[in-house]
Amino acid sequence: MTSPDLWEKWSAARVRAAHQAPYLATALLSLDPVMVTGTSGELRRFPTDPGWHVYAGIEELARQSVPEVAFWLVHQVTHLLRAHARRYPGGVLEPRREEQHTWNLATDAEINDDLTPDLSPETATRPPDATTPARPGLPPDATTPARLGLPDGWTAEQYWHALRDPAPQHGRPEHDSLPHPPTTTPADCGSGCDGLPRAWDHDLPPALSPTTARLTALDTARRIRERLNAQDDVPAGWRRWADQLLEPSVNWRHHLSARVRHGLTQAAGRVDYTYRRPSRRAAALPGVVLPSLRQPLPSVTVLIDTSGSITETMLDQALAEVTGVLRAVGIGRRLLTVITCDARAYRPRTLTRISDLHLDGGGGTDLRAGLAAALATRPPPDLIIAITDGRTPWPHHPPGTRVIVALLDPAGRAPEWAETVRVGGTS
Ligand SMILES: [Zn+2]
Missing domain, CATH: 3.40.50.410 (von Willebrand factor, type A domain)
Structure with missing residues (x-):
């Protein structure tokens, strides 16, 4: 595939994504694509960085369909809008890679329970096999709460907590019959998910400054409110997010x-x-001025x-x-x-x-x-x-x-x- 073809595909995916989630249009247009080579499967989710660059692996872009790329664009811009990098709760005391992976799963679960099948690429639907996603229409690589054995509608922090402390009270089935996270190269949503640098991150000035990113998030939240006022359907997770962001x-x-x-x-x-109760002491000492009660x-x-x-x-x-x-x-x-x-x-x-x-x-x-x-x-x-x-x-x-x-x-x-x-x- 030639470079102009790839850019055309990229544009088509972006248009498709904006069409599917119109309230994300501004945010999607703010993503700054960086074409990279030679990083193979690691880039299959089109990871981002906190500066709103999105890393498009050339082979991945050539391999995946427009609807698949559109799905990942909506997914990745959600990591950025919801400030997942800033919310990363991992420490430095434990193996960082494991914590990063858990946070990636947790944030993906928060995002993907909102992505209804019409948002996802039809072409990604595979015949049932070991990698069949828990939700029809999502790419097999997409983490959903169901795949983690957890309920929909939680925040990333709640999924994180449940994944790290898999006690039965979190509603997680007790045993290990759960589908495990993908065992091949763990898919990675990039530093846009946890704020920690990746090998493919470029040292570029941010496409959006933290302030502009915040304004973009507020603008997105307002669009969601407008659509709700117009009785348009907006996924529950986005409604909650907009409410939280717009409550001053x-x-x-x-x-x-x-x-x-x-x-x-x-x-x-x-x-x-209790202090104001008539004091017997006061009555017993007529004429004595008691200090005023504080x-x-x-x-x-x-x-x-x-x-x-x-x-x-x-x-x-x-x-x-x-x-x-x-x-x-x-x-x-x-x-x-x-x-x-x-x-x-x-x-x-x-x-x-x-x-x-x-x-x-x-x-x-x-x-x-x-x-x-x-x-x-x-x-x-x-x-x-x-x-x-x-x-x-x-x-x-x-x-x-x-x-x-x-x-x-x-x-x-x-x-x-x-x-x-x-x-x-x-x-
Ligand atoms: Zn993700």
């Missing part, structure tokens, strides 16, 4: 701040009430879910908001206790600086342990603020103390007895 981030901050202030007033009022400030315990599913950015934002509100109303370090908790609660600490806070944990989550530890402190706190993704069991009955849950994951769950603020909206 000040909203949750404002909301969280209001909840915390209200909780503090309530707690303070309750304490204050309204005591409530004590607060912040319970932080440090399980592996929570990204540091999410935690940072929520913790900064919470401590900001507390500081503003005068809850200093003396009245503030922090308990970190994953599957178990760690020793309560007095918070000095957020940057000093060494986050323990990283395993599974059971905030019941953290709540119990918070309530076991003497005196118990007047208010508990739990920062969590909500993927934890909760006590059935309300504890004796008011609890505010700052929920970091829209798909997470908070108990009915708690006041809940959904934190997020910064993509």
Whole structure:
């Protein structure tokens, strides 16, 4: 295939992709193709980098059909729009390659449960065999939640967590009858998926700066809203994404701040009430001027879910908001206790600086342990603020103390007895 033919094919694929997902048109046009040679199967998914370059292997482009290429363009632009590189939760302590692969599977599951068969190449449908995709019409290489034995509709972070901690409560079948990830060269969606460099990445100025990328994402979200208003069908995952992105981030901050202030007033009022009871001492000492009673400030315990599913950015934002509100109303370090908790609660600490806070944990989550530890402190706190993704069991009955849950994951769950603020909206 000659070079002009390849470019023509590329353009046709891009037009097809934009036609199938019109709300992604701007984003698709922003992708900057880089033609590369000699990297064979590694490039079969047309990987991207965080600068919005898309690496088109010449052999792959020649080999795959226009609908297949269109499918991967929609897929890859979704990695970029949903900021998967920035959301990569992997560390450097474990074999990086394994974590990258798990994150690739997790983000693909988040993307592909939305891709309806009409978005995918008909030509990619193969007769049933070992590589038959779980969803008809998707390329055999496409990872779906079903192929991972997990439900649709989760976030990449939830899939990541479930894949790394395959406990039955995540809804994953207990045994290994699951189709395993492809055993040949692991397909790779590139640094656009996890932000870590690839051999084929070119050192080019970004096609979209982070700011422009953000504006493109906002524009895409608005288009999705418009289509919804016009009663057009938009996949559920894109609807959720647009909602989260367009809720101004000040909203949750404002909301969280209001909840915390209200909780503090309530707690303070309750304490204050006991102080205002007619004092027998006052009656017994007529004529003696007692010092005026100061309204005591409530004590607060912040319970932080440090399980592996929570990204540091999410935690940072929520913790900064919470401590900001507390500081503003005068809850200093003396009245503030922090308990970190994953599957178990760690020793309560007095918070000095957020940057000093060494986050323990990283395993599974059971905030019941953290709540119990918070309530076991003497005196118990007047208010508990739990920062969590909500993927934890909760006590059935309300504890004796008011609890505010700052929920970091829209798909997470908070108990009915708690006041809940959904934190997020910064993509
Ligand atoms: Zn992917």
